[in-house]
Amino acid sequence: MKLGYYPGCSLNGTAKEFNSSLKEVFSTLDIDLEELNDWSCCGATSAHVTSHLLSVALPARNLMLAKKQGFEDLLAPCAACYSRLVSSQRELKLDEKMRMEVEDILEEKITNGLHIINLIQIFQKIGLDKLKEKKLVDISKIKAACYYGCLLVRPVDIALPDDMESPDSMESIIKAVGGKTVDWNFKTECCGAAHSIAHTDIVEKLCKGIIDNAEKHGADVIIVACPMCHSNLDMRQLNIMKHFEGHKPIPILYLSQLIGLVLGIDEKKLGLGAHYINTKPLLDKIKGADIPKSVPIEKLQKGVEA
Amino acid sequence: MKIGVFVCHCGENIGRTVNCPEVSKACASFPGVVHSEDYKYMCSDPGQNLIKQAIREKHLDAVVVGSCSPHMHEKTFRKACASAGINSYMVEIANLREHCSWIHEDIAEATKKAIDLMRFAVERVKFNHPLQTIKVPVTKRSLVIGGGISGIQAALDIANAGFEVVLVEKEPSIGGHMSQLSETFPTLDCSQCILTPRMVEVYQHPKIKLLSYSEVENVEGFIGNFKVTIRRKAKSVKEELCTGCGLCAEKCPIKKKALSEFDEGLSNRSAIYVPFPQAVPNVPVIDRSVCTYFKTGKCEMCKKVCGREAIDFTQQDTFVTEDVGSIIVATGYKLYSIEKKPEESIYKGYGEYGYGKYKNVINGLQFERIASASGPTSGEILRPSDKTEPKKIVFIQCVGSRDESKGFSYCSKICCMYTAKHAMLYKHKVHDGEAYVFYMDIRSGGKNYEEFVRRAIEEDHVNYIRGRVSKIYEEDGKLIVKGEDTLAGLPVVIEADLVVLATAMIAQQEAPKLAQTLNISYDKYGYFQEAHPKLRPVETNTGGVFLAGACHSPRDIPESVAMASAAAAKSLVLFGADMLEREPIIAKVDESTCAGCFYCQKVCAYNAIEKKEIRDRQGNLKKVVAFVNSGLCQGCGTCNATCPSKSIELIGFNDDQIFAQINAFAEV
């Protein structure tokens, strides 16, 4: 299977471990990821708050590149990139005037027919049976809280075909590889997203709510599929620890990292050392080791030694 | 032929854009016209007198009136002419209002067009023939479908007027949703107390034949003459033997397995059951889907204990046919489900409210049962999960209503009122409790309705919060209700013990099927369609079929009862005469040219084409031709257009008349 790969900016920056874990997983599964040549920014939040045309045209450029480079499927693991790409594709299909304008800018005819898929969809496409077959490590000792955030399941008509208000597609993947998930209440609550920069206090509060609820329902780890969610929940947890007394930190893993663990891929290759919240206790728990009752904060903050 | 022409100004409606005197003057010169005049209001008494006078004085044979749409006043002018001695069908209307003055601005052009329209009508009327109305006999009996308060009211009204009624109810008992209600707005009188006497009256009425646990299977015929086939579902109990002692239900081993429909799933019932103690008829039925005997062939407990030998496991569905003259549909509504039912694609449901995941998120009817003295908690307000008294209760309005993305765009109309009632009932029973209502608008139009809501707010201190709830989730036995107060512009979080969703009133799921059986229309939501939204609100497009209550649109009890009485009155109007008069505008087959292809039968939407055998004197079959059932034919003309051998004429709209009109147009 030849798969077009649109990593987007985050996966080359703050979400490097998303990128590396994903590549490791796909090579283990014998799937060729071919990075889109000469890809550019999807526009993210900045484009659509600046100019609507820009927010459609920037993804359109990448969509056309993918077409020209002969891809049928394009994997966009970042939830924001995914959302921008599918939104733009839909608008170009429905709004002829917009399509003509964008064609003008790109100086080429826009053709349709590309499949844009996100991380959850690609696992569904590969087939849960195949994942099961390749399973090497048992993760049944830990419980995962699957966190979808906003962009994976919204807007309802174009995003992941799942229930917008109580999705469960991530859970079914984890359950398929023998993992346990918790039934919790904050699956789709907002993490604060880009407010992280300007209103850190708000984001801390929102993330605190999400983390607390996951823990309350017995989760050992929160699983995400979005770089923004990850950085808010993982990085901002340091501040949360400072501002909320007695906060119990919880590791935040990308779905690809968890699947990587199941496939027996080396922890370092999966980038599990690059987290702000130490993943070691979780890894120990998976292996069945007794978890230390209290891990000193400094140790948690540093992350595992690479 | 002497033709009289009358041009109406319709006040300013026509007169403003059409120069009526000029039209009248032009008409006077048309061949055949012997009289022409204009007047401000032709439909008024003096106006009609002008027509009558001219008919008498000038011995007119035909009349053309230029006025509003024939829908409005064709009948008026026909009657006026008939009273002056000419046949009603020698009158033609030229629509100078809807077809001319209302849609044009230029006076000269509009006047020109009006003159043309008049000329077409004059040419047409020359080919009119005197016609007689068709008379059909009336069966003076009614069928009422649905035994909720609407059906009960309609049945009683008709029966009390001295006519027979067949009341068909699909459930084991009549009563409908009203029997489930605790107290009713705006007076807070006990629902059962006002309803049960009427249910008993229905049962005892010598003129009412109650067929419970039955459904209408097929309807044939036409206004005044319907033949209805009714399926009587097997109760597994011989109605004539049962005394309603209730022993069987008491001894039935399936006590906890079946959820009580009457208590909206908040309690259980046995396999053999009556829905509620006051049921009418008080005869149990066996729910074969849960009965041990029907599942395993063993048990027969009810049979053993019944002293009357009334239990009959071998009973089959039976069919009865009834002849009736009118049909009243009163099949009511159901509630939008708060459970996740993906197979019901009509709505998407509210995942954010838990999809029926939380025991303490209930719907309005469930709250009615909890608040009802005959309910599972004997009227004590106790929440389902742990039977404790909720100290904080949240009501959410417009769940599924006014929400196109998840439900329906219409307003369910009654939930603002019953929510205020619920909050009040709660406060009257839980004095130290707090009640919150999330609303979009408070719609409380109706006599004493707004006052009722104000009472809830001002006297019972119910907290009304304007805004939507975004999410409900359960944490440590509390329901966390997150919403927005749009007046304060603030997010609100309430830790509630019980949440009541005012879910939309929706059409019965099988309503479209019933509509097809009855040949009536329904709207995109499945509600039955009235013939005219203002002037014929209880009639349907099929003559003799009337609507009552919430099967037409969301309605409360007073409105349902009023509508039911109106539908009964419409039936009684029908029964007022022995013969029914019908417009003679129907299709007629020329038997000499009819080739018997029966294309007409295929296209007729009213099943009005029948087969007729033509035999010679010796009785040998010569041919089979089409025959129009004058009772069923609605005069739509589809067969007329379809017939390849031009053997069907639409009386009153025959080719001569139409071509005369077209030729007059071609001459322009």
Ligand SMILES: Cc1cc2nc3c(=O)[nH]c(=O)nc-3n(C[C@H](O)[C@H](O)[C@H](O)COP(=O)(O)OP(=O)(O)OC[C@H]3O[C@@H](n4cnc5c(N)ncnc54)[C@H](O)[C@@H]3O)c2cc1C
């Ligand atoms: C929570 C709640 C509270 C309410 N409180 C009030 C209140 O306080 N005051 C008020 O005025 N109104 C109130 N109402 C509204 C009230 O319930 C309705 O106005 C009333 O029940 C309508 O009566 P109906 O006979 O038209 O329909 P229904 O009560 O629905 O009765 C219809 C009957 O037809 C039967 N039926 C359905 N389909 C068929 C079929 N195909 N063949 C044969 N039979 C069939 C049904 O079994 C049922 O018996 C409330 C409604 C709700 C949901």
Ligand code: SF4
């Ligand atoms: S079936 Fe027999 S036992 Fe049951 S209520 Fe009727 S008479 Fe009583």
Ligand code: SF4
């Ligand atoms: S009646 Fe009130 S609660 Fe019901 S849908 Fe209309 S506005 Fe909403």
